[in-house]
Amino acid sequence: MTNAIEFSGVQKSFGNTEVIRGVDLAVEQGEIHAVIGPNGAGKSTLFNLVTGRYHVSRGRIELNGENITNRAPHDIFRKGLSRSFQVTNIFPRMSVFENVRCGVLWNLGYHYSFWHFVNRRRDLRERTESILEQTGLASRRNVPAGLLSYSDQRALEIAVTIAGGASVVLLDEPTSGMSSSETEQAVALIRDISATRTMVIVEHDMGVVFDLADRISVLVYGKVIATGTPEEIRSNAKVQEAYLGTEAA
């Protein structure tokens, strides 16, 4: 089976600084793949490259075997890849319900239609409701997104991301800044979502990572230094030295 995402020799420079220094990485179909690494390692940049937000300087990225290098973000989304943002990135003036509905629109085929009424479409409402239920936001549906609590905003970030029915979902630090009980909820949600999707998550909380991930890649200073199962990563000497060791200290 082709990999869900495949990076081959991907390199990214901002001016003279090389931030991604030749990454080869394969995300398998259906797995939860965690990307870990110290601050500034280039994890978010990797997401920005695969989703078309940044231009790839060199190399090639494939989604389900199809070359998507340097395609426009909306094109890549339409091919079934969706992402959340490390810093919450939603529509603050719209209600929670409307935010999620915006995420649903393209996938249900409404595209740029100006001849359908959004509040008359049953499929739109039902899909939106089910996403709200799944993400635990149903009771907050009418609240303007900008007024939500932090953890609810993070949940909405995920809700908007999965609303479009993407088969591959990238989450950038979904639990950052959350209390332990909120983190627990978020982990349950991510596990629930992953049942039908391939997931890539960037996460600093090692508890979450080792709990959720099928496989882990360690990114240090723009290079993947190891990829493997949680056990392999835990016992990997290079990782110990470069990253996990410092974390434990």
Added chain:
Amino acid sequence: MTIPGAKQTSVGALVIALLIILPLIVNSGFALTVMSQTGIAIIFALAFNMLLGQGGMLSFGHAVYFGLAGYVTAHVMNGMANEDLPYMPVSLIPLVGGVAGLFFGILIGFVSTRRAGTAFAMISLGFAELATGLTLIIIFFFNGEEGVQTDRWVREEWFGITYGPDIQVYYLIAVWCVIAAIAMYLLTRTPFGRMSNAVRDNPERVQFIGYNTHRVRWLAFSLSSFFAGLAGALHAVNVEHVGFETVGLGQSAVILIMVYIGGTGHFAGPILGAILITLLNAYLSDISPAWYLYLGLIFVGMVMFAPGGLAGLIMMHDPIRRAAPHLLMRMAPAYAAAFGTSLVALVGCIGLVEMAYFLSTTVSRNTALILYGIALDAADFWPWLVCVALAAAGALGCSRTYPRLAESYGTAMHEARRAVAS
């Protein structure tokens, strides 16, 4: 339980009834002209707000689509009169203007909507200048500074309508105004309308839910140009002349000011702005030569103190009205006080402006002037003293009444929230 849309339907019915009987109540020729102008302004303002309010695009040149459609309409009507073009009823001619607006909107919008923000605003300015330039260069179409003359009486239509009498034109405009307003309102509830808001609020995220932001903006621009063109066609029918000023920066600025004063954040805002500014323009520009100064001051005042416009000011009270309407009554004294002191200040300031304007523009040595119906001499000392005193007293009063009004609003909001919570 209320039926969804019932409120809108009853408001709509009320508006339509008002539009029908209005010319029967105020049936002076001038009033009729003003009402026709208002109807056109409403369509244009709503179209403009599809860009500014709904789509977050500030255009300094939206009159281009209004004016160009006006020219096209005038030529089509002339062509029909000469039998160069196949006949179509003048009742439907606004559609010709709409299609013309749409055509230019699609064409120019493709370029200008590639960018948002300041770049978009600058490009719109460029195209406005370009259009004005073209009106003076392409003589066979625009006829230079003279503009294009036309005659709306092409042929007798249904029910003996000829569009000879102004009242028939008024009803034509009223009907199209209602149709266009409903259409534009409904557009806000379509996937396109929702994504237009989304692109306004967060263009970055929109790309990651599958939408091409350029496409969304381009579509908004094109549809908005359609309605601007529709308004332009009605303008051509109404005044039977289209001049180069219709595509110009002045016209674009007026619509921007109208929409902003009315309020961009609410669908009805531009309607309020269009009505208010058209009325003030019609009635004040005759009374006072300083009208543009006042318009400018109103605009600046709105931008500084009430960026939500009139609609924003009204909607501020909506949570209170919904929670506990009686709280609004309790704010009445504070409002009356603020209104009273403002009025005093206003009377003083307007007096000063009028006298200064009169003295600086009068050619003869004649300094006799009628102000507020009082005959006085602008060279005298005492009228100035009285006006300065009024302005100062009013300003002093306002400095007391406005904080009190804000406080009363705050209390009412607080109680309204408590009423909702309990």
